[in-house]
Amino acid sequence: MFYEPGKTAHGLPHDPFKFNNLTFDPPYVMFSANQTPSGRRKDTVANAEATGRFAWNLATWDLRDAVNASAEQVPADVDEFERARLEKDFTTVLKEPRVPMVRRSPVKFECEYHSTLRLPGNPPMGTVDVVIGKVVAVHIADEVLTDGILDVSKTQPIARCGYYQYAVIKETFDMIIPSSDQWGEDILSGLEGSSSKNKAIGKREKTESGEREGEV
Structure with missing residues (x-):
């Protein structure tokens, strides 16, 4: 399935991007990268800032070897897709230039670069x-959706825990x-990541605020 948050409807009972984001209406995601042993910024960071865009791909158990291979420090002109033996798809909303995405990843986000928070650290790698990035397009393989929700048991995502683990x-x-009141129900809407419910809450709050001002 494919949709553009805030522009097109996804047709599912739940917003499918809630499983991994910073916020949901509109959706934002992030990644972080330490400097290299030579004190340089990572190529991924430089590329995102230079082009104003990047792609986010879900790292899964089936892709673990490719994930590991892509972490190797190589010159900027090396095609890491080829090195990791990954086939490419390309962004459909973000154009000129299009951004390569991992074809075998079941979940892919097209992201517009928003900002970089640079945390200073001790040289050479501490910074x-x-x-x-703001998510402007969502690609999810239909086979990993169950009842309108991304099924983690099907995607089997991996996470780095520390050390080499x-x-x-x-x-x-x-x-x-x-939850026993409207406030609690509103909080649950946020945890659910429902952009439609969030907008409804905002509209209700605006109406109620206007009514309170009219009573003063």
């Missing part, structure tokens, strides 16, 4: 760049914050 997620469990 880190936190790059934030990684984890793979194969099962999840739900916990819903107890």
Whole structure:
């Protein structure tokens, strides 16, 4: 499935990008990269800032070897897709230039560069760049959706834990914050990541605020 947040409807009962983001209406994501052993900024950071765009690809168990290969420090002119034996798809909304995406990744975001938060550290590698991007297009393989929700048991994402250790997620469990009033229900809408409910809450709050001002 494919849609553009804020422009086109995804047709699902839940917003599918809530599983991994900074905020949801509109959706933003981030990545971070420390400097190289020679004290240079990573090529990914430089490319995002220079082009104003980047692609986010879900790292999965099936892609673990390619993820590891792509982390090797190589010259900027080396095609890391070829080096990691990955086929490319290209962004459809972001054009001129189009950005390569990992074809085998079940979830891909097209992102417009927003900003970089640069946290200073001790040389040569201590300084880190936190790059934030706005998601303008979402690509999700239909086979990893269950009842309108991205099914983690199907994507099996991996996460770096520290040292040389990684984890793979194969099962999840739900916990819903107890709620007994409208405020609590509104909080749940935020945790659900529903942009439509967020807009409805904003409209309601604006109306109620106007009514309160009229009573003064």
